Amino acid sequence: MIRRTLPLAVLTLSLLAACGGNGAASGNTLTIYVDGDVNVRDLYQKTLIPGFEKANAGIKVNMVFSEHGQNNTPMLNRLGASVKTDAEPPFDIVDSGITKNAAHGKLLDPLGADKVPNLSKVSDQLLVPVDHRAMPYRGxxxxxxxxxxxxxxxxxxxxxxxxxxxxxxxxxxxxxxxxxxxxxxxxxxxxxxxxxxxxxxxxxxxxxxxxxxxxxxxxxxxxxxxxxxxxxxxxxxxxxxxxxxxxxxxxxxxxxxxxxxxxxxxxxxxxxxxxxxxxxxxxxGSVTYIGMATNSKHKDAAYKWFNYVLEKEPQADIVRKMAGYPAIPSSELPAELQEKFKGLQTDNLxxxxxxxxxxxxxxxxxxxxx
Missing domain, CATH: 3.40.190.10 (Periplasmic binding protein-like II)
Structure with missing residues (x-):
């Protein structure tokens, strides 16, 4: 669980000009709003985004990063206003302290295994508190x-x-x-x-x-x-x-x-x-949830992101870099990581x-x- 400041930082990993730094990107580019400490930023910048882009040719990802969530309140307000007016949202995907509030406010789309097949690996108990409008990817x-x-x-x-x-x-x-x-x-x-x-x-x-x-x-x-x-x-x-x-x-x-x-x-x-x-x-336990803006214009690409982060290799990388629990059963991880959690019930959060x-x-x- 990550509880950790730099000033607000906006990191462009690709094609930031496509969204003007002001909203969800156009074309085949996802914008992800992320908060946390520098280790969360590095997880995205050095591992998850490069891996996703390699596995999904043609889809690019922009990360808007707010250290310790300094921009969370205005970002949540912008999302709410965009949904109310059916305007372009400030992001497609959110991994932040605002995710639960956005889910409870029905600002995020419901998620299911029909769109995200790997979601079938995740305990339904973890989806109930967010009305199935967000999914855990680490804990x-x-x-x-x-x-x-x-x-x-x-x-x-x-x-x-x-x-x-x-x-x-x-x-x-x-x-x-x-x-x-x-x-x-x-x-x-x-x-x-x-x-x-x-x-x-x-x-x-x-x-x-x-x-x-x-x-x-x-x-x-x-x-x-x-x-x-x-x-x-x-x-x-x-x-x-x-x-x-x-x-x-x-x-x-x-x-x-x-x-x-x-x-x-x-x-x-x-x-x-x-x-x-x-x-x-x-x-x-504590679960880190990610969700998709209900008015995102890039839902198919977002579904690919959700499914990707629940694959075995990204989950193993998350465990190695964050010392966190996987969102999928630990039995799917490499043997040395299974040993790390010996005696612990990683799916009992x-x-x-x-x-x-x-x-x-x-x-x-x-x-x-x-």
Whole structure:
């Protein structure tokens, strides 16, 4: 999962003049609006776009890149205005923090396996939160990291993990949910354990304060863990938790899969740190969605893009360069990448709370737990 500034940068990879830098390109050229960090920009510039253009002769791609999404709000407004007036959209394809909002606003076209055959490889569970109007092409999840020299039999379920924390005081922590997604996932998952199934599903899609009446039991569980948490305080940020694990200060913690896998690849995390999947329920995951403007004039070319990024080779490149989860089953990846995810369920990316619900949960944690 990528959460990372340069000023707004517009990168032209080919034929930018065809769209005047102002909208979706004419002719057989796609314009893709992308936000994120420089690693996302490089993924497109150095890997995905060259590979796509080679595999689809005659189709060119322009990327409009906004570091950290500095131009997201005006871009979403421009898309909405173009749909309302049936004008040229500012892009054909979007890979951005605005993708979900655009899907919910019906500014993106529905996607299906009839137009994108490789979409049949993607879990339908991941398409429901965006009304099938966008598709995941990479992801990450919060998983359990532990020191294998100190923990020989890691917990497998959330109930087992909560019991382990209480039985091993000072050897576990999670960051304050307001400072990073791994701590937020821990909060979200404990609250979910005490909610009925219908409310859990609703909480991922719709803001409804009525479901929050079911949070108190989970908040009390979390408050009860504080005496067993490392130094009885909560670190600031995902990375600080990983640092504590690397230094041996703690033996177990929830971490983002992409961060810990990248740290292992770079040698910053030693082989004694092992990874495990928690179930019943699993920690939440994060999916990066791409979608197509409903008023795009280049839909056939866009369908080719969507299908291409779900092919085995691009998915393997995404895993190598982003340390993320593939959108297709990991069994389709090369053997060395399958080994990377051994013990992890890359297709089990449980959605977390929708934005406002998540914000309320963080506030409730802050008032109740520390």
């Amino acid at each position: 990450s999840a919060v998983i359990l990291a532990y020191d294998g020299t100190k923990v020989t039999s890691p917990p497998k379920t959330m109930a087992d993990l909560l019991a382990w924390i209480k039985a091993n005081p000072g050897r576990f922590t999670y960051n304050s949910p307001n400072t990073g997604g791994s701590g937020d996932a821990f909060l979200n998952t404990v609250l979910t354990m005490h909610m009925d199934a219908a409310s859990v599903q609703k909480s991922t899609q719709t803001y409804d304060t009525g479901i929050q009446t079911q949070w108190q039991a989970g908040l009390e569980v979390l408050k009860g863990l504080t005496p067993a948490v490392y130094q009885k305080v909560y670190p600031n940020g995902n990375q600080e938790v990983i640092n504590l694990l690397a230094k041996g200060e703690i033996s177990m913690a929830p971490v983002w899969s992409d961060q810990i896998l990248a740290a292992k690849d770079n040698g910053l995390i030693k082989d004694n740190i092992k990874l495990a999947q928690i179930t019943d329920p699993p920690f939440t 449980r959605p977390g709370f929708e934005t406002q619900t998540d914000s309320d949960a963080k506030q409730a944690w802050q008032k109740t737990v520390p």
